Every structure is written in C-alpha cells, then in structure tokens.
Amino acid sequence: MTTVDQLAHRFGIVLDPDSVSGGLSGSAVRRGTRADGTPAVVKIRFAESGFDRVAAERELTFYRELAGDLGIKTPELLAHHQSDDCVAILLSAPGTIRPAPDWTHDHWLALAGDLAALHETPVPDGGLWRHAPDGEVPGSDPDRWRSYWDRPGEAELFAPIFDDPGALTAAVRAQPFCFNHGDCHTDNILITEAGLVWADWQVAGFGRPAGELAFAAGRAAPSGATPPLAEIIKLYADRRGLDAAELARSVLAAELSTALFAWPAYAGYNSSAGIDRVHGRAVDLARRWLTEV
Ligand SMILES: Nc1ncnc2c1ncn2[C@@H]1O[C@H](COP(=O)(O)OP(=O)(O)OP(=O)(O)O)[C@@H](O)[C@H]1O
Ligand SMILES: [Mg+2]
Incomplete structure (x- = not known):
C-alpha cells in the first residue's frame, strides 16, 4: 500500500507539517518544499477503480497531454506516480x-x-x-x-x-x-x-x-x-x-x-x-x- 510519506520521498519533497487538506472530492492535497526551496503540492487519490480513479487518471492525462496547448496557465506537472492503489501528481504551486x-x-x-x-x-x-x-x-x-x-x-x-x-x-x-x-x-x-x-x-x-x-x-x-x-x-x-x-x-x-x-x-x-x-x-x-x- 502506497503512503503519502513514500510519495513525498519519491518526489523529493519535504511535506509541510500543517498542510493536511483533504479536498471535497476525496483527494489528499499536501503542500511541500522541493530540494531547490520552491513550493509544490502533492495531490493523491487512493482509488483502484471507479469514478475517483477515472478522475485522477483524467487529471494526470490533462497535465501530460493537453496543459501546454490551451492558451491559459496551469501549474506545472513536476512528477507523477501511478500504482494499483493510487494516482499521485506533484505540481508547482504558484500564487495564492x-x-x-x-x-x-x-x-x-x-x-x-x-x-x-x-x-x-x-x-x-x-x-x-x-x-x-x-x-x-x-x-x-x-x-x-x-x-x-x-x-x-x-x-x-x-x-x-x-x-x-x-x-x-x-x-x-x-x-x-x-x-x-x-x-x-x-x-x-x-x-x-x-x-x-x-x-x-x-x-x-x-x-x-x-x-x-x-x-x-x-x-x-x-x-x-x-x-x-x-x-x-x-x-x-x-x-x-x-x-x-x-x-x-x-x-x-x-x-x-x-x-x-x-x-x-x-x-x-x-x-x-x-x-x-x-x-x-x-x-x-x-x-x-x-x-x-
Ligand atoms: N498547484 C497548486 N498550487 C497551490 N495550491 C493548490 C494547487 N493545487 C491545489 N491547490 C490547493 O488545494 C486545494 C485542493 O486541490 P484540488 O482542487 O486540486 O483538489 P480537489 O480534491 O479537487 O479538492 P476539491 O474537491 O476541494 O475541489 C485547492 O482548492 C487549492 O487550494
Ligand atoms: Mg478543487
């Protein structure tokens, strides 16, 4: 079973201790800091199948295949992880x-x-x-x-x-x-x-x-x-x-x-x-x- 700490390690970020935020939609979204000091966000969806899994795969596909072509700004996809139990993305975290x-x-x-x-x-x-x-x-x-x-x-x-x-x-x-x-x-x-x-x-x-x-x-x-x-x-x-x-x-x-x-x-x-x-x-x-x- 994948854990948030394992993902943070794999993505090379240090999680902020006070940044636990479970979105309404059921993803875990955590703030962290990269080795170069820049802020980032990890968004993890634990789901093997069904609507939640599709939503997480859709978002990953969006960042990989489409985000650069839309004429609007999006966070940058810095890394990602897919396994049987979850989909996780590491995003840049600009602005507020x-x-x-x-x-x-x-x-x-x-x-x-x-x-x-x-x-x-x-x-x-x-x-x-x-x-x-x-x-x-x-x-x-x-x-x-x-x-x-x-x-x-x-x-x-x-x-x-x-x-x-x-x-x-x-x-x-x-x-x-x-x-x-x-x-x-x-x-x-x-x-x-x-x-x-x-x-x-x-x-x-x-x-x-x-x-x-x-x-x-x-x-x-x-x-x-x-x-x-x-x-x-x-x-x-x-x-x-x-x-x-x-x-x-x-x-x-x-x-x-x-x-x-x-x-x-x-x-x-x-x-x-x-x-x-x-x-x-x-x-x-x-x-x-x-x-x-
Ligand atoms: N790249 C990012 N940089 C900074 N903050 C972010 C980023 N992505 C998400 N957040 C913050 O985390 C919150 C939850 O993220 P997101 O909306 O992607 O997840 P969600 O699971 O869909 O949440 P919800 O169901 O509340 O919409 C956002 O409302 C925003 O405040
Ligand atoms: Mg949201």
Missing part, C-alpha cells in the same frame, strides 16, 4: 488562492478572457474527457426541486419553470460544445502577478460555454461575492465572436437551471447566510428569465 469576495474586477475579467481562450481551443474527443449532461436537467428529481423551494412566493414564481425545464436546457444549448475546465470556481484558480493559474482538472471535458460561465458565477453566490457577470459575458463573447445578448440569455438559463435543479443537493454544505443568498439569487434569475425576452 483567494476566496470569491476578495477577487477584484480585473480578476473576474481575467477569468472571462481565460475561459474564452480555453473554450476556443479545439480538443479531440477521447475516452477520458468528461461529457457534461446536455439535454437532461441536472440532478433530475422533480419531487426534490418542488419540495425544496418552499419559501414564500417561490413555488408560484418557479411553477412555470418546473413545468417546462426543457426551455432552460434549450437556451443553454444555443452555443456549441467546447472543452471545459468543468469545476470553474475560485478555490481552483491560483492568482499570480502574471495572471490566473488554473488547477484541479479532474472533471475536464466537453460542455456548453454558458454552463461553465454560469457555474463560475453560481459558485460565488453563497459567499456574497458579486462577479461582474454582464462584463464577463461581453468580454468573453467579443473574444469568441459570439452574440453577447444570446450568450447572456444562455448563461441566465444555465445559472437558473443549476440553482433550481442541482443546487438543493449541495445546500447542506453552505451556511444559512449562503443559503439565503442563493434563494435571493434564484428569485432574481427566475424573474429575469420569465420577463426578459
């Missing part, structure tokens, strides 16, 4: 993670520019890349959505959307598939003087542009951060030669769909203030969806 409320306007616009570059890059389809659900309502459980949204006014406001969730899906599909990061939120993006550095490629694959843009905004909502979404969409659309108004409608549909149908399953991970913010956001988005054309 900042929570969404600490992101500046310029950081959000950098995210828009980087996503445009990423989404413009043609990537051949292959067995390991993930395919986001397309045409299905994510987390599809009508009883759950209808019972979750029970604050005053919500059931009435959301009823036409619950009766026709396919209208949201159709709007999200207005732009063609592209290669997505797949988990685009501020905990996965390092901020450096030279720009953003994108980490955590475990669920990279094909999805809709609007889904990725909406996810970035939606994941920030519980924190109270207010990304300049209209400007993000405008900059992104300009870079990709897309119609900004049509894209804005698609992003609205994607964010609303994710909030109403998928978010209830994750509500329990949030503070009560965060939950309140998402209720407020869902109501705003639904009003816009139902009144703006």
Whole structure:
C-alpha cells in the first residue's frame, strides 16, 4: 500500500507539517518544499477503480497531454506516480488562492478572457474527457426541486419553470460544445502577478460555454461575492465572436437551471447566510428569465 510519506520521498519533497487538506472530492492535497526551496503540492487519490480513479487518471492525462496547448496557465506537472492503489501528481504551486469576495474586477475579467481562450481551443474527443449532461436537467428529481423551494412566493414564481425545464436546457444549448475546465470556481484558480493559474482538472471535458460561465458565477453566490457577470459575458463573447445578448440569455438559463435543479443537493454544505443568498439569487434569475425576452 502506497503512503503519502513514500510519495513525498519519491518526489523529493519535504511535506509541510500543517498542510493536511483533504479536498471535497476525496483527494489528499499536501503542500511541500522541493530540494531547490520552491513550493509544490502533492495531490493523491487512493482509488483502484471507479469514478475517483477515472478522475485522477483524467487529471494526470490533462497535465501530460493537453496543459501546454490551451492558451491559459496551469501549474506545472513536476512528477507523477501511478500504482494499483493510487494516482499521485506533484505540481508547482504558484500564487495564492483567494476566496470569491476578495477577487477584484480585473480578476473576474481575467477569468472571462481565460475561459474564452480555453473554450476556443479545439480538443479531440477521447475516452477520458468528461461529457457534461446536455439535454437532461441536472440532478433530475422533480419531487426534490418542488419540495425544496418552499419559501414564500417561490413555488408560484418557479411553477412555470418546473413545468417546462426543457426551455432552460434549450437556451443553454444555443452555443456549441467546447472543452471545459468543468469545476470553474475560485478555490481552483491560483492568482499570480502574471495572471490566473488554473488547477484541479479532474472533471475536464466537453460542455456548453454558458454552463461553465454560469457555474463560475453560481459558485460565488453563497459567499456574497458579486462577479461582474454582464462584463464577463461581453468580454468573453467579443473574444469568441459570439452574440453577447444570446450568450447572456444562455448563461441566465444555465445559472437558473443549476440553482433550481442541482443546487438543493449541495445546500447542506453552505451556511444559512449562503443559503439565503442563493434563494435571493434564484428569485432574481427566475424573474429575469420569465420577463426578459
Ligand atoms: N498547484 C497548486 N498550487 C497551490 N495550491 C493548490 C494547487 N493545487 C491545489 N491547490 C490547493 O488545494 C486545494 C485542493 O486541490 P484540488 O482542487 O486540486 O483538489 P480537489 O480534491 O479537487 O479538492 P476539491 O474537491 O476541494 O475541489 C485547492 O482548492 C487549492 O487550494
Ligand atoms: Mg478543487
């Protein structure tokens, strides 16, 4: 059985004693220092098979085969290890993670520019890349959505959307598939003087542009951060030669769909203030969806 200490030895790093961090997804991520004094991160996924193993293999494949060709910055893959019981990667550790409320306007616009570059890059389809659900309502459980949204006014406001969730899906599909990061939120993006550095490629694959843009905004909502979404969409659309108004409608549909149908399953991970913010956001988005054309 492989151990974290064995891997650190093999990778030639000294682990920081106070850096134990198990990611939500179940990987162990540890900070350490290389022989030349530079910081590094070891990410280890103990899994013999199944979803977790595929995710770890996908991330390793990403760094080995794709990371250099995407027009955005990623950590550097310094070493890796694959055995029956685990997949481990040693990555450079530039910059810092900042929570969404600490992101500046310029950081959000950098995210828009980087996503445009990423989404413009043609990537051949292959067995390991993930395919986001397309045409299905994510987390599809009508009883759950209808019972979750029970604050005053919500059931009435959301009823036409619950009766026709396919209208949201159709709007999200207005732009063609592209290669997505797949988990685009501020905990996965390092901020450096030279720009953003994108980490955590475990669920990279094909999805809709609007889904990725909406996810970035939606994941920030519980924190109270207010990304300049209209400007993000405008900059992104300009870079990709897309119609900004049509894209804005698609992003609205994607964010609303994710909030109403998928978010209830994750509500329990949030503070009560965060939950309140998402209720407020869902109501705003639904009003816009139902009144703006
Ligand atoms: N190369 C890196 N340099 C610096 N910090 C990193 C690096 N990679 C990851 N981290 C830090 O470790 C955290 C967890 O790493 P990562 O997101 O890759 O793993 P994860 O298992 O997917 O975690 P989660 O499920 O929380 O997203 C990141 O949110 C980030 O704070
Ligand atoms: Mg992560």
